[in-house]
Amino acid sequence: MSLALVRTRALACLEAPEVVVEVHLANGLPAFNLVGLPDTEVREARDRVRAAIQTSRFEFPQRRITVNLAPADLPKEGGRFDLPIxxxxxxxxxxxxxxxxxxxxFVGELSLNGDLRAIRGALAMGLASTRAGRTLILPCASAPEAALARGAVVLGAGSLLAVCAHLNGHAQLEPVVSDVCPESLPSAPDLADVKGQHLARRALEVAAAGQHSLLMFGPPGTGKSMLAQRLPGxxxxxxxxxxxxxxxxQxxxxSFDARAWGRRPFRSPHHSASMPAIVGGGANPRPGEISLAHHGVLFLDELPEFDRRVLEALREPLETGVVSVSRARRRAEFPARFQLxxxxxxCPCGYHGDPSGRCRCTPEQVRRYRGKLSGPLLDRMDLVVEVPLLEPAAMLALPGGEASATVRARVEGAHQRQSARQGCPNSRLAPRDIDHLCRPDSAGGRLLEQAINRMKLSARAYHRVLKVARTIADLDGAExxxxxxxxxxxxxxxxxxxI
Known part of the structure; x- marks a missing residue:
């Protein structure tokens, strides 16, 4: 028969839609036509496939070959279609x-000698093929990732020849079982390494317990980045x-590393990152840093140095947990439930307010520097804490604070209380739930009323104070x-x- 159908998978946002590769051989002058909205990488498969078939000692048919990637209106990109073609x-x-x-x-990119190279999106394809009830055959380097999908039947192959031997019944490919070893990665830095900074350490614990956003400010070298790097631990x-x-x-x-399975991602983009790099985008939309930090931590160092449009784009995802990227021909939605x-x-030099007088910034420079952060963005920060310079005695002393394991035990207890009470962290409570679940006692209510009047808190700030107070109460085990x-x-x- 001169017609063959092979099933494979494309990538569209976080989904892996099914693609049917239709191959037809016809009489006429030898030709190799590829249709079905392929991009440049897919069109180049003609040369890779021809060389791989010939070097694997198969016969490349000298006929008119037409390959259709259906559905025709779904953009196809990447080298993953080499193997099914x-x-x-x-x-x-x-x-x-x-x-x-x-x-x-089948998915996989072919080298000219017929070897199979790793592809991205293996986990999404493993999940999709499992739902379809089919076996997935892909490169050995990507097979453990695809096998993370619960119930997936995944076969790893090293070459086109190995796949053909399996299909012809000459040699069987063995099922792949995911062998993730999270302990093989170095553990997160320990909080015990931080000297002093008791207020910042406490704020970090509260932020971890309720997954609240946190802003630290202070002179250079006081430990702001050091503290942030210890939050995942x-x-x-x-x-x-x-x-x-x-x-x-991921x-x-x-960028997925199977050894990091179950760990919360920690993303720290440089302040020169563009809007698509942070939020996501492109002609074929791909996730940005806020999505790569999904269920993890996004750390923005030197916050005022980021482009203001980039910072303003964070406001909606902080509230909704998703980001929608719209382009002329495509619209994509990515999860973005991150902790900022x-x-x-x-100030620009970093030493504003230093008693030594090192700061040379004018009041206008300081105002312009801090003015890069809008009020609506700052209002979405649950905790704002100063990280001052350490006293000489504190710097000379040995680290004596609590270790991450000790603090994590309290944080896990708070997480368990929140999960049992409302099924989500306190930072994600809806407004209708805050008055019911975060209501303070009578003395706390009077104090909060005074604070609202004196600090002129907005409704959003009022809700955030209540959520943070609820988290602190959870750390103490209070009702x-x-x-x-x-x-x-x-x-x-x-x-x-x-600020």
Whole structure:
């Protein structure tokens, strides 16, 4: 038969829609036509497939070859279609049995000698093929990632020849079982390494317990970045569903490391990053840093140095947990449930307010520097804390603070209380739930009323104070936020007055 159908998968945002590779051989002058909205990488498959078939000692048919990637209106990009195109040609020319392709899907990029190279998006394809009830055959380097999908039947192959031997029944490919070893990666830095900075350490614990956004400000070298890097070590491991969501985003981007399975991602982009790099975008939309930090931490150092449009674009995802990227021909939606941690200096030189008088910035320069952060963005910061210069005695002393494991135990206890009470972290409480679940006792309510009048808190700021107070109460194991919890939560809002 001169017609063969091979199933494979494309990538569209976080999904892996099915693509049917239709290969037809006809009489006439030898030609190789590829249709179905392929991009440049896919069109170049003609040369890779021809060389791979010939070097694998199969016969490349000298006929008119037409390859259609259906559906025709779905853009196709990447080298993952090499393997199914090659198999379709071999099946149409009766060099492998057509019936052996029926219950399988194939993805993989071919080298000129027939070896299979890794592809991105393997996990998304593994999830999709599992839902379809088919076996997925892909390169050995990508097979463990695809096998993370629960119930997936994944076969890893090293070359086109190995795949054909399996289809012809000469040698069987072994099923791949994911062998993720999170312990093989170095552990997160320990909070015990931080000297002094007791207020900032406490704010970091509160932020971890309720997954609140945190802004640290202070002179250079006081430990702001050091503290932020230790936040992932205070957070509990991801549950399986959340781990799959996080890994799927990273898999689409090609940055997934199976050894980091279950760990919360920590992303720290440079302040020169563009809008598409942070938010996501492109002609074929791909996830940005806020999506790669899904269920993890996004750390923005030197916050005022970021382009203001980039910072303003964070406001909606911080509230909704998703980001929509619209282009003329395509619209994509990516998850972006990240925890924002930011750091900044008090002025361009970094030493504003230093008693030594090192700062040479004019009041106008300081105002313009801080003015890069809009009020609506600052209003979305749950905790704002100063990280001052350490005293000489504190710098000379040995580290004596609590270790990450000790703090993490308290954080996990707070997470368990929140999960049992409302099924989500306090930072994600809806407005209708805040008055019910975060209502303070009578003394705490009077203190909060005074703070609203004196600090002129907005409705959003009021809700954020209540959520932070609820988190502090969870750390203490209290049923209701009391005046002490309210006072500490208000203290973290007062830092905004200094910015």
């Amino acid at each position: 090659a198999l379709g040609i071999l099946a149409a020319s009766q060099q492998i049995p057509l019936k052996s392709l029926a219950d399988k899907e 205070l957070l509990p491991p991801l549950e399986e569903d959340a781990a799959i969501e996080s890994a799927s985003v 898999s689409i981007e090609g 941690v930011a750091a900044m200096n008090p 209701q936020p009391g005046p002490g919890h309210i006072a500490e939560a208000i203290q973290y809002r007062r830092g905004l007055d200094e």
